[in-house]
Amino acid sequence: MNEEQDLLDAAALTVFRLNGQFLTIGDGLSSPVGISVAWWQVIAAIQEQPQPVAGIARAMGITRQSVQRIADLLVDKGLCEYRPNPAHKRAKLVAMTADGDAAIRRINPQHAAMARRLADTLGPTEFAATVATLTRLSAALEALIAEDELQARRAEEAVGQPVTTRNVQ
Template sequence: MVLGVFRLNGFFLHAADGLTAGSGLTTARWQVLRAVFHEPLTVAGAARNMGLTRQTVQRVADALVAEGLCRYLPNPAHRRAKLLAPTERGLRAIQHLVPRVTAWSEHVLDAVGAKTIRSANDSLQGLLPALLDCQEELLHDARTG
């Protein structure tokens, strides 16, 4: 199962590289920008939602801010952990990808079928919370063998 998930992740990353080609966004920048598209989040919050480390997302977030695609906002809940939010330019960059992503998604749906997509999504929606519930134990076991 794990190797299958790795291969699927590789497939989606390769597809995302194609979808973002010529857009001015990399796959990583698209992912982080998309993570804060609907609401500003701390970098740590975005990283948690994406299943990545804070440091990885921090590097991408800083690049997005430097390029004017995102900005840091004060966080009323935490003095040091600022909120990451898209700028108008960042919102336009994401919206520019929508037609391409929609067409590709429809092609995937036609190729694979709605039932298979639903089944895979349902499986992931059940598997992920179950694994996260015992994450520390499983990661410890993976490190110690």
């Protein structure tokens, strides 16, 4: 392996570890309120405005099916509701209910305390720089994925058979 491969591996392993750490912290914040961290993520995605399931999935970087399953559970629990989508008849909007808003409000004090602790540990400037770096890394990876998907579509057109680029094993 070369230095660039080592860096890619180190970045991926660090992000995987961060994901686990964020899930652990998120579970600690959300479970006392009676919701899972996955439920909290979906509710947080629609906190500002209702979104279709596909939009939530894109923003979170997970599959539409995963979000659909969670949205259905949230609707069943009364934390969210489906609303008509003026932009698309079949793709309803997922919207937070008053109970969903109350759950988020119950999490907010502990969430704010954890954010303060992390900012105190890293320092505000380093915290902001870390977020900016992670955002740039995500954008760069998304651009590479889009480029690969475009090349795959062109290859499919050339040979007339599907070519897989995501989740390659």
